[in-house]
Amino acid sequence: MTVLDLATAERALRVHELAIRRRLDGLLHGGRLGRRTGPGAELDDVRPYRPAQDDVRRMDWNVTARAGEPHVRASIAEPELETWVLVDASASMDFGTALMEKRDLAVAVVAAVLALTDRPGNRLGVRLAGGADPRTVPPRPGRQAGRVLLRELLAAPRTPEGAGLDLATAVERLHREQRKPGLRVIVSDLLPRTPGERLDWVVPLRRLGARHDVLAVEVTDRREAELPDVGLLTLVDPESGRRTHVRTGDRRLRERYARAVADHRAATAVAIRSSGADHLVLRTDGDWVGDVARFVAVRRRTARYRRVR
Known part of the structure; x- marks a missing residue:
């Protein structure tokens, strides 16, 4: 896998944008009901x-x-929709062994949200949290403003080793500071900062969902789910800088690792569902545009069914 420079990444995003608009355009049209009568x-x-x-x-x-x-x-009435995307910019996102790194996939998710919410008057803002340069890009209307936003994300400096994300604090701050009802998207790998860490972001996520439509996008890489049998392997935790030497030839160790990862992801899925948020899992080696299209289509059918009932 090659890390993209800014020019190459922008060309890739333009190609992605065409794919996104071709496969997703119209899926959300009419899927959001207003709270008042009007045009x-x-x-x-x-x-x-x-x-x-x-x-x-x-x-x-x-x-x-x-x-x-x-x-x-x-x-x-079709009200103006204000969307905020909280992007995990911690060091663990600078990892990928397939088509792209997780941070590149996060930018692609922002591009997809931008395409899906591109309607007159709608605005999209982004908050980078946990990285070397935490920043807030205020919401602005228009496709050109969206492209400027994507360029800012692509140009963001890479995260130094040891920079982690307190997701609970980031979600709580988003809930506290952005009160206008709208769509809130959380993009993160949702990895624990320490072994056995509790999912303390569930309560803030539930509060966020009480006022807004919330989507949690979990970005993953295939090498995080299992250890390859390559002998003695040195692993580095990007968020703490701690190094560990692992004998990957030990079959029982590999099985325990795979079981722990599966248990964590299952607990994460249950926690997100219990908070009332939607959950979408994207992989760096998958067809993320197709995954987003299928998710949106299912979500729209579910919303229509609920209205009929």
């Missing part, structure tokens, strides 16, 4: 016409003919 595509009700207040172009002539008096169609 929009979602029909709410039919009511009597009010002179000088209603637009005659919204007249429902069939109901008018049956009722014997003018009626208009009232629709549900």
Whole structure:
């Protein structure tokens, strides 16, 4: 795997953007219901016409003919959507053994969210947390502003060894500072900073979900799930700098490691579901555009089913 320079990464993003828009465009259209009546595509009700207040172009002539008096169609307004993406910029994201590093996949996720929420008036902001240069890019409308945002993410300096992420604090801060209801996306590998660390980000994530639609995107690499049998291997924890020599030829050790990783990921999935957030797992060696498209399609069908019930 080759680490992309800025120019190469921007070219790759342009290709990804075409793929994203071709495969995802329209999947979310009409999938978000507003909280008030007004101009929009979602029909709410039919009511009597009010002179000088209603637009005659919204007249429902069939109901008018049956009722014997003018009626208009009232629709549900499509509100402006403010989206915030919390991106894990800790040292553990600078890892990848397949098509890209996890940090590159995180930027690709931001590009996908940007494409999915690209509607007039919608805005997207990003918060980088846990890295060498924590920063907040305020939400701005427009596709050009989105491309500037992606370039800033691509140009962000690589994280020095020892820089970790306190995800619970980052989520709590996002909840406290960005109060306007909207969409919140958390992009992280969700790895524990220490062995046996509790998932203390669950409560802040639940608070976040009480006000916003929340999506947790877990980015993974295949080499994190299992140890290869390559003899004596030196492993370095990027967030603590600690080095460990591992005899990977020990079959029982490899099995224990794989079991521990599987248990952690299962516990993470249960914790995210219990918080009420949606959960999407993406891999550095997978078809992430296809995975996002399938997730959005399923989410839309589920939302429609819930409305029907």
